[in-house]
Amino acid sequence: MRIVKIPNRIPGRIPNRSPIMVFLSVVGLAVLLAAALFLVSCGSDSDSDGDMAAAEGACADCHNPGTELTGRATAWADSVHGTGTAYVRAASADCAGCHSGGAFSAMMAAGIQNPEDVEMGDPNPTRQDCRACHQIHETYSEADWALETTAAVPLYAFTDVTYDGGEGNLCATCHQPRRAFPEATDGMVEVDSTHWGTHHGPMTAMLLGVGGAGDVTGSTGPHYSMVEDTCVTCHLGDDASHTFLPNVAACVTCHSDAEDFDIGGVQTEVQGMLDHLQAALMAAGLLDEEGGIVVGTYPEAQAAALWNWIYVGTEDKSEGVHNPSYAKALLQAGLDALPEVPAPAPAEEAPAAH
Numbered sequence: 423m424r425i426v427k428i429p430n431r432i433p434g435r436i437p438n439r440s441p442i443m444v445f446l447s448v449v450g451l452a453v454l455l456a457a458a459l460f461l462v463s464c465g466s467d468s469d470s471d472g473d474m475a476a477a478e479g480a481c482a483d484c485h486n487p488g489t490e491l492t493g494r495a496t497a498w499a500d501s502v503h504g505t506g507t508a509y510v511r512a513a514s515a516d517c518a519g520c521h522s523g524g525a526f527s528a529m530m531a532a533g534i535q536n537p538e539d540v541e542m543g544d545p546n547p548t549r550q551d552c553r554a555c556h557q558i559h560e561t562y563s564e565a566d567w568a569l570e571t572t573a574a575v576p577l578y579a580f581t582d583v584t585y586d587g588g589e590g591n592l593c594a595t596c597h598q599p600r601r602a603f604p605e606a607t608d609g610m611v612e613v614d615s616t617h618w619g620t621h622h623g624p625m626t627a628m629l630l631g632v633g634g635a636g637d638v639t640g641s642t643g644p645h646y647s648m649v650e651d652t653c654v655t656c657h658l659g660d661d662a663s664h665t666f667l668p669n670v671a672a673c674v675t676c677h678s679d680a681e682d683f684d685i686g687g688v689q690t691e692v693q694g695m696l697d698h699l700q701a702a703l704m705a706a707g708l709l710d711e712e713g714g715i716v717v718g719t720y721p722e723a724q725a726a727a728l729w730n731w732i733y734v735g736t737e738d739k740s741e742g743v744h745n746p747s748y749a750k751a752l753l754q755a756g757l758d759a760l761p762e763v764p765a766p767a768p769a770e771e772a773p774a775a776h
Contacts, residue, residue, distance in 0.1 A: 483564040495552070497664040503550040512547035515540050520596035522547035523554030530570045530595075536578045537596065555592060571595065577627060585626045590652030597653070599624040603635035603729050611725035613708070616715045619732035625653070628744045634733055634752040635726035636759070643745030648676070683743055692742030694768060695753040696735040702760040703728055727756030 484491050498504045512522030519529040519537030525544040534540060552558050557568045574586035575594040579602045585594040600621035604611055620633060627633030629652065631640025649655050658664070659672040673680040684690055703709040708728045710716055715728070730752040734742070742749040 480561075480563045484566070494662065494664040498551070501665045501667075503554075503666065505549075509547045509549045512544040514543045518542070518544045518547070523550040524548045526550065526554045526596070527570060535573075535576060535595065538578065538600075575626070577630075577632070579620075580627075580632060583627075583630065583632055585630060587626075587629070587646060587652030588650055589654040593653040593657075594626040597623040598626045599633050602633070603726065606722040606725075609722055610719050611722050612719045613715060613717055613725060613728065616717060618715055618717075619729060620737050622737055624733060624737050625740070625744055628733070628738045628740070628748065631745055631748045634748070635729040636723065636752070636755045638730075638748070638751045638755050640745070640748035640751065643748065645744055683741075685743075688743060688746045689741035690768075692734070692746070692749055692753070694765070695750065695757070696731065696741075698763075698765040699727065699731050699753050699756045699760075700735075701766055702757060702763045703731060705763045706760050723759035727759045730756045 509522055511517040512525055516538050518525040519534065519540040520526060522544040525540065525547065529537065529540055548554075555570055557566050557570060560566050569589060569592045572589055572591050574584050575591050575598070577583045577585060577594075577598050579599045585591065585598070587594060601619075620627070624633055629643050629646040631642050634640065645656065646652055656668045656672050657666045659669045663669060668683065670680055670682060673683070673685065677685050700709060700713060704711065704713075706724060708716055708718075708720060708724060715732075720728070734749045734752055738744060738749070740749075
C-alpha cells in the first residue's frame with residue numbers, strides 16, 4: 423500500500439513556520455498597525471483626550487511644504503541660543519534650569535521659577551531649542567507654538583522685585599542677575615573672582631532700573647513701561663525673527679526717524695562713559711591692562727564702580743538702550759568714586775560698507 427504524503431502548504435492558508443517566525447510576523451504587523459493609526463490620527467478627528475489634535479490635518483499645521491517652520495529653525499541655528507557650548511554648564515544643578523533647554527522645560531513643568539531650586543543637573547543637556555520656549559507636541563496642532571510660560575517673574579537676587587513684561591516674561595525667567603552687590607564689611611568689599619558681578623544676562627533688572635551698586639536709585643526704562651511684550655517685541659519683531667537680534671524696523675513704531683540703534687546718540691554717549699570708567703578702573707588697579715578683573719578687597723565705592731562697569735558694559739550689552747537714564751547714572755557714579763583720569767579719545771568710526 424502506497425502512503426501519500428499531504429503537502430503542508432494548503433492553498434489560502436499560511437504555511438507552517440517556526441515560533442520565532444510567527445512572533446516576528448506578529449510584531450511586524452503590530453508596528454504597521456500602530457503607524458497606520460498614528461497617520462490616521464494626524465489626518466482625522468481624534469478621541470484621545472487631547473493627546474492628538476482633533477482638527478483634521480493637525481500635523482500639517484506645522485509640518486507642511488511651507489518655510490515658516492524651517493525658516494525659523496534656520497535662523498535659530500545661527501542665534502546665540504542655537505550655537506556655542508553654554509549648554510554644557512547644565513551638568514551642574516544650579517546651572518541646568520537655564521543652560522539646558524530640556525531642563526528649562528522640566529523646570530517649568532515642575533512649577534519652579536528660581537533656577538537655583540533645581541536639584542540635579544541635566545545628564546543630557548540640550549540647547550535652548552523649540553521645545554525650550556514652546557509647548558511642542560502637546561496637542562500636535564499649531565496651538566503647540568504657545569509659550570512655555572508668560573507668568574510674571576520674581577527676580578530672585580532681590581527682595582520684592584517682579585518683572586511683568588507680557589510674553590517677555592518667558593525671557594525674564596533666565597535673563598536676570600543671579601547676584602546682588604555684596605554688603606560691605608567695615609567699608610570694604612571683596613572682589614573674590616575674575617567672574618565677579620551680576621552673572622550673564624541681567625537685562626530684566628536693567629529694564630526695571632535695579633541691580634546696580636552704590637547710591638544710585640533707578641526707575642523703569644521706557645522699553646519696559648511702554649513696549650508691550652517687552653523683549654519679544656524688540657528682539658523678534660513682526661516677522662518673529664528667531665535670530666533674536668533686535669531689528670531697527672521694530673524701533674520705528676516709536677522712533678519714526680530711526681536709522682540705527684544709536685537713537686539720540688545714547689549708545690555713543692554710554693560707550694564713551696564705559697571707556698572712560700574702564701580707564702579709571704585700570705588706573706586704580708581694579709582692572710588689569712587687558713581689562714580683566716583684579717581680585718582683591720577694595721573700598722565700597724570703588725568696588726561699586728567696578729560692579730556697574732561690568733553690569734552695563736559686559737553683561738547688559740545694550741550700550742544703554744535698555745534703560746538709558748539708569749545706565750548713565752550708574753557709570754557717572756563710578757567715575758565720581760575714582761580718581762579722575764582723562765577720557766579716552768573716541769574710537770574712529772569704521773568706513774561704511776559699500
